[in-house]
Amino acid sequence: MTTPPIVIIAEPDPMISSALRVEFTHLDFAVFLAASGREAEDYAAHAVAHLIVLDTKLHLQAYDACVRIRRRSGYAGRPIVMTANDPTARMKAAADKAGANLVLAKPYSVRDLLNAVTPFVPDNDLLLSHRARGPGMAQAQEWVPTSNLTWQSGINSALTRNGRLLPIVRGGNTVSIPLYRKLVT
DSSP states (O other), X not given: OOOOOEEEEEOSOHHHHHHHHHHHHHTTOEEEEEXXXXXXXXXXXXXXOSEEEEEXXXXXXXXXXXXXXXXXXXXSSSOEEEEXXXXXXXXXXXXXXXXXXXXXXXXXXXXXXXXXXXXXXXXXXXXXXXXXXXXXXXXXXXXOOSSOOOOOOSTTSSSEETXXXXXXXXXXXEEOOBSSOOOOO
């Protein structure tokens, strides 16, 4: 089994970093989440990553980390991407001077990120040629029920009781939500 591609992500927004972690993990990448530029550098010192993503919200930390990572052995040809909410020409110039390959505007998807770095990596690079091989990530198969399913509705179905949803329990209180309204005539 081949080693999965490594991605280092330094993103201060926990929602974005979590979404990136989930998406890259789903693609069977090894993901290192860094809370700072210094932590991204520490990860880069221990393993040569196939992709580094640094957010400009880290301010000078992101640019300094980019410079130091680029100088490390094994990172001369690796893509380093800076991300920003609203990239300016000044920001792009600073990223270029620090050694970043590009500045990517937020919001972006993992597909956008991989498409953006494609010109900066060789065709046979593991970053672009890797295919997910983990459990449950093989060729997708259509779900087929083992027997004919029968759907029930009405008063005695699994979801209703006397025209109401099953009680929702929160903190000991139960709440019934009507499925329909009785018309008053």
